[in-house]
Amino acid sequence: MLEETLFEILETPLSLDDIVAKVVRRDCGAISTFIGTVRELTHGKKTLKLEYQAYKPMAIKMLEQIGKEVEEKWPGATIAISHRVGTLEITDVAVIIAVSTPHRKAAYEANEYAMERIKQIVPIWKKEFWEDGTQWVGDQLEKTAYPEGAPQLGGESND
Amino acid sequence: MIKILLFAELQEQTGLDEISVDKAGLTVSELKTWLMENYELPTLNNSMIAINESYASETDRLKDGDIIAFIPPVSGG
Numbered sequence: 001m002l003e004e005t006l007f008e009i010l011e012t013p014l015s016l017d018d019i020v021a022k023v024v025r026r027d028c029g030a031i032s033t034f035i036g037t038v039r040e041l042t043h044g045k046k047t048l049k050l051e052y053q054a055y056k057p058m059a060i061k062m063l064e065q066i067g068k069e070v071e072e073k074w075p076g077a078t079i080a081i082s083h084r085v086g087t088l089e090i091t092d093v094a095v096i097i098a099v100s101t102p103h104r105k106a107a108y109e110a111n112e113y114a115m116e117r118i119k120q121i122v123p124i125w126k127k128e129f130w131e132d133g134t135q136w137v138g139d140q141l142e143k144t145a146y147p148e149g150a151p152q153l154g155g156e157s158n159d
Numbered sequence: 160m161i162k163i164l165l166f167a168e169l170q171e172q173t174g175l176d177e178i179s180v181d182k183a184g185l186t187v188s189e190l191k192t193w194l195m196e197n198y199e200l201p202t203l204n205n206s207m208i209a210i211n212e213s214y215a216s217e218t219d220r221l222k223d224g225d226i227i228a229f230i231p232p233v234s235g236g
Contacts, residue, residue, distance in 0.1 A: 052235070055209075058209055083235055121214075123230050124234070125166060125233060125234050138205070
């Protein structure tokens with residue numbers, strides 16, 4: 001398995017089976033998967049569709065960095081992440097994370113950690129299309145701008 | 160020359176996804192000032208900066224051939 005295929009930005013629908021297959025290891029007893037899908041209602045407001053955009057080469061680099069962080073924090077873990085870009089309809093899959101580990105607790109923890117880090121450092125943006133307008137949505141972690149000038153690359157606040 | 164990449168709302172504000180300018184030698188901060196004087200970019204200050212695909216700071220100095228990207232708050236997932 002080539003390292004770079006573990007982290008992808010794709011314009012086409014994501015396959016859970018393909019992504020899980022990348023992390024299967026004989027010495028692992030657990031694989032956790034997370035599937036992020038397009039939600040119709042957010043605080044009562046109806047989304048019609050979403051458009052995702054990525055700064056692709058940097059997004060892949062940041063996903064690789066998340067992979068390194070996960071391997072350091074949970075030894076023996078293998079992670080694969082695929083994120084889709086382009087126009088997505090309600091219920092479409094936007095992101096899949098698969099983590100394999102020797103024991104299950106680490107698989108759950110590492111998977112959640114990876115998703116939080118995606119929302120901090122990976123240059124991917126979502127444009128909401130509502131009945132009454134559109135907006136590029138940022139700030140999902142409720143941090144206006146970035147007070148320290150850059151995201152927390154070390155991820156210490158997410159332990 | 161340096162290449163400036165704009166994404167998401169910054170792309171819509173300017174109608175441009177890329178700007179090439181002869182601004183090597185400026186700091187990131189100085190380039191931002193120049194951009195705000197020359198383009199309609201009301202939310203530029205909310206953005207992070209990456210130089211050559213790595214996060215950078217306002218005091219970093221740009222050199223010829225650099226690619227600088229302005230990265231609005233991200234919203235993947």
